Amino acid sequence: MFLQVAQLSVYYPGQTKAAVDGVSLGLQDGEIGVLIGPSGCGKTTLLRAVAGLERASAGSISLKGQVVSGDQDHVPAEKRRIGMVFQDYALFPHLSVGRNVAFGIHGKSRTEQSRRVAEMLDLVGLSGMQDRYPHELSGGQQQRVALARALAPAPALLLLDEPFSNLDVDLRERLAHELRGILKAAGATALFVTHDQAEAFAIGDRIGVMHAGRMHQWDDAYTLYHRPATRFVAEFIGHGVFAPAQIVQKEGAVAILTPLGELHGHEECPLPDAFPDGLCDVLLRADDIVYEPHAAIKAQVVRKAFRGSFFLCSLRLSSGEVLLAQLPSHDDPTLGSWIGIRPDVSHIVTFERGSSANAAPAPASRRSDQVVQT
Known part of the structure; x- marks a missing residue:
C-alpha cells in the first residue's frame, strides 16, 4: 500500500x-x-x-x-x-x-x-x-x-x-x-x-x-x-429520503411494503426477521422514482428545483409521505399539481426504523422472489 x-x-x-x-x-x-x-x-x-x-x-x-x-x-x-x-x-x-x-x-x-x-x-x-x-x-x-x-x-x-x-x-x-x-x-x-x-x-x-x-x-x-455502509452515507450521498416500510413474507417470497406499494424481485433483499416485525426504513432515491402520467400512484408537486436536464422535485403522496424525484425538465411540472409516478428501485437499502447516523444497513443476501423455507 x-x-x-x-x-x-x-x-x-x-x-x-x-x-x-x-x-x-x-x-x-x-x-x-x-x-x-x-x-x-x-x-x-x-x-x-x-x-x-x-x-x-x-x-x-x-x-x-x-x-x-x-x-x-x-x-x-x-x-x-x-x-x-x-x-x-x-x-x-x-x-x-x-x-x-x-x-x-x-x-x-x-x-x-x-x-x-x-x-x-x-x-x-x-x-x-x-x-x-x-x-x-x-x-x-x-x-x-x-x-x-x-x-x-x-x-x-x-x-x-x-x-x-x-x-x-x-x-x-x-x-x-x-x-x-x-x-x-x-x-x-x-x-x-x-x-x-x-x-x-x-x-x-x-x-x-x-x-x-x-x-x-x-x-x-x-x-x-x-451500497452505503451507514445511514449517514445513505443520506449524505445523492438525493433521497427514508420511507417507513415493512418486510414481509408473501406467497412464498419476500416483499417490502412501502408508501409506493410492494417492492419485490430485487437482488440482495433483507429477510423479514432482519427487523422486529419486519418494520424498517427503506432508502428511496430521486432516481428510484419514475414519472409516468397514467400511473396509479399519484403525488403532488410541492417543490421543484431546475437542474438543467431535469427538475429535482419534492412530491407528497396522499398518505403524507414526501419523496424526491427527478422529473424531465421539458415536462416542467406545475407546483401543486398531481402527477403519476411509479417506483423503479434497483437496490434495496434498509435500516432499523429511526436508527442513528452510525447504523449499518440490514444484511441483504438473497433475492426477494426466492421461496423462503419455513
Whole structure:
C-alpha cells in the first residue's frame, strides 16, 4: 500500500473530542483518493496530519512502507516529499508563471529547471505561458499553475485541499475532470478534500465519507451510492429520503411494503426477521422514482428545483409521505399539481426504523422472489 492510514486519531490542544477519530484508509500507487463530508467533519485535519502539519495522537500514517507518523515517530512535513495545493493557490505575485513552477526545484540546474517547467506547463495545458504573471491569468489558469508547481518536484504524494472552492460552478466541474486526467498522466498518487459530491465522483478512485471525525465508508463511488455502509452515507450521498416500510413474507417470497406499494424481485433483499416485525426504513432515491402520467400512484408537486436536464422535485403522496424525484425538465411540472409516478428501485437499502447516523444497513443476501423455507 502506497499510503496507509491506520486507526489515526488527532486531538487539538484543550479539546476532549477528537477532530479525527480512529480513521483508516489506504491508497495504492497512482490512485486518487477523495475525502468528503460536511464542514467540521475532520477531512482537512486528516489531510494536514498526512502532510505532517498536525501530529497524530494515536494510530499511524505510512508512506511507501515507512511510518511517518506514529507513537514514536513524526517525520517533519518538509521531509515527507509531499506536495500541497491549497484553496487560495498561494502563487507568488511578483514571480512569473515559470518561476512559480520552478520554485520547488531551484536546486536543479537552469537547463533542468527549464525542461521541467516546460514539461509541467504542457501537462496542465499552459504551454508557452511561463513568462506571464499570476494577475494576467484566470482563476482556472492560476489553479493549474499551482498544480504544476506542486507536481514539479515529483512528490511522493500530492495533497489538495478544496482547490476549486474559489471558482464558479461550471469551471469547477470542468477542471475536476481535467485534474483527474492530469494526475493520471503524471502517475501521481493524490488525496483530495472537497465538499462537492460531483467533484468527488469526477476525480476519485476511492472516496471517503467522513462525519464527526470518523470515516463512515472508504469505497468507490458506485458502492457508496448503491451500497452505503451507514445511514449517514445513505443520506449524505445523492438525493433521497427514508420511507417507513415493512418486510414481509408473501406467497412464498419476500416483499417490502412501502408508501409506493410492494417492492419485490430485487437482488440482495433483507429477510423479514432482519427487523422486529419486519418494520424498517427503506432508502428511496430521486432516481428510484419514475414519472409516468397514467400511473396509479399519484403525488403532488410541492417543490421543484431546475437542474438543467431535469427538475429535482419534492412530491407528497396522499398518505403524507414526501419523496424526491427527478422529473424531465421539458415536462416542467406545475407546483401543486398531481402527477403519476411509479417506483423503479434497483437496490434495496434498509435500516432499523429511526436508527442513528452510525447504523449499518440490514444484511441483504438473497433475492426477494426466492421461496423462503419455513
